[in-house]
Ligand code: NIG
């Protein structure tokens with residue numbers, strides 16, 4: 001069955017040859033086609049162009065025609081950093097922060113990641129799956145067509161495997177493109193309070209081999225931060241993961257720049273994420289690397305911490321990706337439209353830069369740039385149709401509103 005979407009006022013982020021990523025000055029450009037059509041067959045984009053070039057319908061019995069009625073078509077967002085699987089919200093900590101406690105103080109009192117871990121350890125796989133599926137369906141309606149999901153609220157062998165199995169079920173039962181990341185080194189469990197090396201041994205020598213053996217993770221991750229895991233821990237984990245052929249995506253520079261960027265880049269990380277605090281050597285490490293710097297502006301918004309220096313990165317010729325960080329503690333939102341708005345409003349990126357940062361560059365950051373991230377013949381038909389809007393800048397401009405009308409994943413409207 002073919003689907004043709006016609007009368008698209010503007011088709012956004014078209015590509016003739018798939019690119020690896022978009023970096024530096026190039027981030028200011030996107031290709032678009034006004035008054036356009038897109039043709040989709042078997043879940044894949046087979047043709048696109050201006051309405052003048054459209055050949056019309058060859059087989060009426062085998063073609064669905066969708067009239068975009070003046071809406072625009074964008075490739076769906078790729079959200080390359082989330083913690084979508086969790087057992088409970090943490091609005092109590094949100095209120096504690098309003099009343100003056102910091103994120104670090106809450107964590108020291110046993111809140112934060114350990115609070116989520118306790119709840120998750122007591123939840124069943126089925127409950128976690130149902131909740132995560134509901135969240136995912138909500139995100140799809142907001143334009144997300146690919147998502148990376150981390151473990152890291154288990155912190156025991158059983159609970160980490162339980163999380164990764166939930167992610168595997170989401171992969172198997174939805175059309176969304178999903179990548180799983182093993183984040184056993186997210187926080188030190190209470191039982192290992194004075195024995196960090198013991199916990200790292202458990203993560204590296206017991207959890208990682210099992211995760212690799214059961215093929216439950218596409219990537220590994222570690223929270224490299226003061227009070228969590230060190231640069232040495234990061235090197236140890238990434239070296240071990242590389243031996244299993246599992247690349248990494250790391251949490252670095254959220255509160256302090258302690259050298260996690262260089263350690264990650266040196267060990268071949270696909271992305272380094274957060275980057276609210278950047279030292280000169282972090283930029284140097286990223287030059288000429290194959291690692292995607294990924295900023296998570298909704299986390300900065302929610303915690304009131306600095307925003308990552310997107311403009312400076314682009315001035316230095318680097319690519320920039322923007323993802324949500326959806327999790328119950330630091331970012332209880334998986335809305336990529338809001339990320340796009342924050343990219344413009346707080347990071348001072350242009351709408352074109354934000355579109356590149358949330359599609360093609362996040363596709364790279366989750367290893368799917370050959371199949372997603374743009375409107376390109378041969379890529380997956382993951383796209384959304386907007387309500388009629390005056391220009392593509394209207395999308396990040398109209399923050400808090402939903403301008404998305406229909407979402408197609410693998411050629412199917414959701
Ligand atoms: O990316 N920084 C580490 N991990 C998450 C927050 C986890 C939590 O607070 O539950 C993040 O912000």
Ligand code: FE
Nearest residue numbers: 081083251325
């Ligand atoms: Fe995160």
